[in-house]
Amino acid sequence: MREQLELLIQLQDIDNQLLELRQERGNLPETVERLRAEIEETTQILDTRREEQLGAGKERRRIENEVELAKVSLKKYQDQLFKVTTNREYDAISSEIETARTTVQSGETRIIELLGREEELTGQITQLETHLDKIKGDFEVRDAELQEKIAETSDLETGLTIHRGKIVEQLARPIYAHYERIHIAKEDGMGVARVYTGACGGCFAAIPPQKLMEIAAMEDFILCETCGRILVDAESLEVR
Numbered sequence: 278m279r280e281q282l283e284l285l286i287q288l289q290d291i292d293n294q295l296l297e298l299r300q301e302r303g304n305l306p307e308t309v310e311r312l313r314a315e316i317e318e319t320t321q322i323l324d325t326r327r328e329e330q331l332g333a334g335k336e337r338r339r340i341e342n343e344v345e346l347a348k349v350s351l352k353k354y355q356d357q358l359f360k361v362t363t364n365r366e367y368d369a370i371s372s373e374i375e376t377a378r379t380t381v382q383s384g385e386t387r388i389i390e391l392l393g394r395e396e397e398l399t400g401q402i403t404q405l406e407t408h409l410d411k412i413k414g415d416f417e418v419r420d421a422e423l424q425e426k427i428a429e430t431s432d433l434e435t436g437l438t439i440h441r442g443k444i445v446e447q448l449a450r451p452i453y454a455h456y457e458r459i460h461i462a463k464e465d466g467m468g469v470a471r472v473y474t475g476a477c478g479g480c481f482a483a484i485p486p487q488k489l490m491e492i493a494a495m496e497d498f499i500l501c502e503t504c505g506r507i508l509v510d511a512e513s514l515e516v517r
């Protein structure tokens with residue numbers, strides 16, 4: 278049991294160093310991730326707007342052509358109207374004129390709508406482009422900072438992680454599982470607490486004298502009744 282407790286003390290020490298490394302990086306990893314997601318989202322919206330703008334322009338030019346053709350026909354039919362000799366011819370040409378007029382009118386209305394939409398989209402696209410440039414700039418700065426921090430600490434982190442793995446292999450499963458549960462649940466990451474002037478070093482709850490003796494002997498796996506941390510003797514903690 279002493280050996281297991283000593284391994285736990287080493288494990289806690291490694292986890293403290295790993296926690297310190299992560300704290301040095303602060304919220305940079307989250308900031309970089311958030312910016313990356315925002316760039317992706319903005320790019321998608323921008324693509325959609327650009328596609329819609331292309332479509333609107335295409336439709337507008339097609340209708341402009343139709344309107345031009347209809348105007349030419351209208352002129353042609355209006356000239357013919359003066360030269361007709363029968364009622365049947367007159368009715369037929371009048372009907373053609375009506376159709377051409379409708380095409381011109383509805384076409385012109387649609388052209389105005391499309392021009393409005395295109396203008397609106399141009400404004401949105403400009404805004405999105407400016408925003409995208411800004412967040413891309415932010416991303417580059419933050420990501421470079423993060424990469425630098427990672428480069429500075431990655432050898433140390435790798436070394437600690439390998440060492441941690443070796444310790445975990447030697448720990449009994451239930452002991453490691455208990456440590457890990459407390460380690461993850463507690464904000465300070467302390468699964469192991471040293472006893473300090475008769476109290477748990479994690480939650481400061483007093484420990485009965487009988488238990489203090491058992492802890493000092495390091496022959497048993499003893500938990501703090503208040504916080505669940507694994508209790509070890511303060512002096513043993515320094516011995517490594």
Ligand SMILES: [Zn+2]
Pocket residue numbers: 470477478479480481482501502503504505506
């Ligand atoms: Zn405690």
